[in-house]
Amino acid sequence: MxxxxxxxxxxxxxxxxxxxxxxxxxxxxxxxxxxxxxxxxxxxTPDNIAQAGIRAIQKKKTHYVPSVGVLELRQALQDEVERTRGYRPDVEQIVIIPGLKPGIFFGMLGIVDPGDEVIYQDPGYPAYGSIVSFIGAKGVCIPLLEENEFRMNPADIEERITEKTKLIVVNSPQNPTGSVMTRKEMDEIAEIAEERDVWVMSDEIYSKMTYEDDHFSPTARDGCAERTVLLDGFSKYYAMTGWRLGYMVVPKPLAARLQDFLVSAVSCTATFTQWAGVEALTGDQxxxxxxxxxxxxxxxxxxxxxxxxxxxxxxxxxxxxxxxxxxxxxxxxxxxxxxxxxxxxxxxxxxxxxxxxxxxxxxxxxxxxxxxxxxxxxxxxxxxxx
Ligand SMILES: Cc1ncc(COP(=O)(O)O)c(C=O)c1O
Known part of the structure; x- marks a missing residue:
């Protein structure tokens, strides 16, 4: 059979x-x-963004583009990351993806081997554990406790990190608890990663959706130059779930590998969707x-x-x-x-x-x-x- x-x-x-x-x-x-x-x-989806997508189709932006994305969108994202996270990545560090999720998948495939350990939040977004398990790596969960307002405690990471740990995944603002990590906690996690020489993947799909304190990215520590991976996208705060548009900021060696994952798996992210993304970033906020x-x-x-x-x-x-x-x-x-x-x-x-x-x-x-x-x-x- x-x-x-x-x-x-x-x-x-x-x-x-x-x-x-x-x-x-x-x-x-x-x-x-x-x-x-x-x-x-x-x-x-706000009308100016939807219209930009429609215009792009009318202007025949319906062909293949480079697998890492349309240059104008990647440049707009350099400005966006500088504005929102305080560092300006090189354009070669920016990779456009069809929604944030493929960034988790391809990012993990590029970083994690079978037998490695990956630290993530519990309760947490199911895709992390699913892909870790698919790869044949071991998921190591950090409990998010109500007494800590469901925030990840850096001391818990320190306790669970081993020689086999390859990656720490953080998500803030968080699904499913709505918790938002503090700047101090994020700094501590980035510091642990540096000391122990492991990767950090930061899922920031809700980055613009906070009520009191601003979101802080652990990727600010190295500007995604060495060991941090920023994942964000247009699905939630631009109300574009069905357009499928996300982005990654990564160290250059990983960007080169992601390019080949994308070539092999999707060729590129939908072209007119990317032009709608340029309008989303540069239009009225x-x-x-x-x-x-x-x-x-x-x-x-x-x-x-x-x-x-x-x-x-x-x-x-x-x-x-x-x-x-x-x-x-x-x-x-x-x-x-x-x-x-x-x-x-x-x-x-x-x-x-x-x-x-x-x-x-x-x-x-x-x-x-x-x-x-x-x-x-x-x-x-x-x-x-x-
Ligand atoms: C934490 C988190 N990451 C990623 C995603 C998926 O984003 P996208 O639809 O852009 O793939 C979601 C959607 O619910 C989410 O909650």
Whole structure:
């Protein structure tokens, strides 16, 4: 009988898409479901960006371009990184990718060998563990604890780092907890990486989405010249999830390898999408702060609502659009509460365990939805427990 590869047996998917499928099956039976499971912005791509994409198609920007990306976009990103992170990378360090996710995949393939150890957050974004497992490397989890506001503690990294550690992955603002690391913590992690001679990969897809403190990048330490890898993209704060556009800033030897990964896997990122990206970076940015004012209102509403439900307690997330309430007071597991909410309250959420074992006792609510939906969900959850 023909068999699949060992690696195919080790890679895994994401619960968000499974819960969405379950919720949609209920909707087909006529049930009304309030969606808090998928991490998608609830706004449309701003019109100036969409029009730039349309114009690019009309101007026949529909052919192959260099696999590392359109030069004008890479140059616009030099300015962007200088503005937002305080260092100016060379254009050769910048690689355009079709969404941030392929950057995790190709970046890890370029850095990690079977048997290496990779440190990442738990609860954390599932793609890191999936790719580490696909490669045949070992994932070493750093628990994100509520008492530390779900921030990664550099001392925990120090404790778990070994001779085999090749890479530390950080994500801030964080999915699924909405935590934001402090500048001091980021500096300490970058320092540990330097001392122990390991790589740092920083997933900054929510970099412009903070409510109180600014985001700080650990890549500022070496300007991605030696050991740090910056991953960011246009999906979340420019509301461009379906356009598939992201970027990496990396040391030059890695950039050369990424070029060949991209040539072999995708040829290049969609050309007109990249031109829309130039407009995103160089056009009006005011809508981002306006959007964050609205998200903050939603955050406050969802946190207040969740804290009013017996058995629930919820810290105010400092970034992204995820709330991560503690549900231990219900006496049920995360999976039981998530199933109960879907079936009895018509509210689709993810169990914290979808993001790792340390997510037990928590749920993830993606509150990129309307205030009306938030109010309706809170009321429905309350009633479902009566
Ligand atoms: C932490 C994190 N990284 C990466 C991604 C994926 O980004 P993209 O859609 O640009 O591939 C997400 C999306 O949810 C995310 O939460």
């Amino acid at each position: 023909v068999e699949l590869s060992d690696g195919a047996g080790r890679i895994y998917g994401e619960a968000a898409f499974e819960v969405l499928a379950k919720a949609q099956a209920l909707e087909r039976q006529g049930r009304e479901i309030l969606h808090f499971e998928i991490g998608e912005p609830d706004i449309e 005011a809508f981002i702060s306006e959007m964050m004012v609205r998200y903050k209102e939603k955050r406050d509403r969802v946190v207040e609502g969740l804290n009013s439900i017996p058995g629930f307690s919820c810290l105010a997330p400092k970034g992204a659009y995820y709330a991560f309430p503690n549900i231990k007071g219900t006496g049920m597991t995360s999976q039981e509460v998530a199933d109960h909410l879907l079936n009895n309250a018509g509210v689709a959420v993810l169990p914290g365990t979808s993001f790792g074992p340390y997510g037990e006792g928590y749920l993830r609510f993606s509150y990129a939805t309307s205030l009306e939906n938030i109010d309706a969900a809170i009321e429905s959850i309350r009633r479902s427990f009566e």
